[in-house]
Amino acid sequence: QKEVEQNSGPLSVPEGAIASLNCTYSDRGSQSFFWYRQYSGKSPELIMSIYSNGDKEDGRFTAQLNKASQYVSLLIRDSQPSDSATYLCAVKGTGGFKTIFGAGTRLFVKA
C-alpha cells in the first residue's frame, strides 16, 4: 500500500464546474496535509494546507480533512482552464520531518 494514494486521472471537468480531487494516506498519526499544484515542466506550488478535521476555504479552493477516514480532498469551484495542472497531495507524518507526496492527479478544465 502506498503511503499517500491519489487517482492519477486525468480528471476532466467543464469550465465553471466543481473539480473534486481525493487523497488517502496510511499513517494514522499524520498531522499536516498539503495540496500542491504543478504545471507541466514547473515546480510544485503550495495552494492549501490543512491541519485539523473539517473544511478550510481559500477563495475558490476548499480543502477537507477527515482523520478518522484518513482522507483529504480538494474542491475547486468555478474551475478555469488555468486550473489545468497536476495536483499533488502531500502528508507530513509522525516521527520525522519528511513530507510524503502522492503521485498526483491530472486535472483538465475544458473551455
Added chain:
Amino acid sequence: EAGVTQFPSHSVIEKGQTVTLRCDPISGHDNLYWYRRVMGKEIKFLLHFVKESKQDESGMPNNRFLAERTGGTYSTLKVQPAELEDSGVYFCASSLTDFTDTQYFGPGTRLTVL
C-alpha cells in the same frame, strides 16, 4: 525577493561520472529539503537540513549520494558514481520554519544518466 534557485537546470552525464547539483534557498530560510522525482513516480523526500545540520536523511537512496550545506546557506547534492536509475528531476525546497510552514520549491534540475 528571489525564490529558490537551482543549478544546473539540466545535466546529461554518462554512467559512472560525478554530478553536483546546487540549491540556493530563499534568504533567511533555515530549512532546506531535497526531493527527487523519477519518471512516472511520485516526488520522494531525500533529506532535510536545518541550517548546516542534517535533520533527516532517511530518504537518501544509498551512499553514492552526498548532500552538504556548509555555512547553512546553499546546499549541494553530489552523485558519485551516477547510475542509470538516478535519472530524474531533483527539486530543492526551503522554508522559514519547519513542520507547518510553507515549503517553496525551486525549478528543479533534470538529471539524465546515459
